[in-house]
Amino acid sequence: MKKLATTSLAGIMGLAVVAQTHIASAAINFGENNVDQDLRGSNQSADSAVQSLISNFMAFLYLIAVVYALWGGFNILTAGGEEEKVKKGKTVLIQAVIGLLVIFLADSIINFVVSKIFGGGAA
Numbered sequence: 001m002k003k004l005a006t007t008s009l010a011g012i013m014g015l016a017v018v019a020q021t022h023i024a025s026a027a028i029n030f031g032e033n034n035v036d037q038d039l040r041g042s043n044q045s046a047d048s049a050v051q052s053l054i055s056n057f058m059a060f061l062y063l064i065a066v067v068y069a070l071w072g073g074f075n076i077l078t079a080g081g082e083e084e085k086v087k088k089g090k091t092v093l094i095q096a097v098i099g100l101l102v103i104f105l106a107d108s109i110i111n112f113v114v115s116k117i118f119g120g121g122a123a
Contacts, residue, residue: 047118054114058107065103069096 044052072092079085 047114051114051118054110058103058110061103062100065096065099068099069093072096 069092072089072095075089075092076086077089079089
């Protein structure tokens with residue numbers, strides 16, 4: 001019974017600390033009143049912004065595919081002669097190469113389509 005009372009008291013005190021912290025953080029002023037009302041984003045047009053977004057997304061996909069290929073190579077290197085692990089590593093490497101090829105083709109097709117739609121070169 002004594003242990004239950006101590007645990008309950010500790011829980012109540014913990015809730016009080018959390019509540020007080022939450023109330024104190026609500027009173028913090030982050031300077032919203034000092035923001036200029038004429039604040040604008042970049043001067044990019046919508047098509048340029050979309051092309052930039054697509055380009056950044058494709059770069060992210062390339063990075064993921066390369067990390068995946070490195071993981072496959074790591075699996076092969078650390079297999080220690082076990083056929084199952086070597087087979088798994090080769091499968092991962094083949095999938096990564098296929099993924100890189102698909103990403104490259106998708107990037108090329110998207111850039112071609114966007115340049116035909118908007119009339120300029122893709123970013």
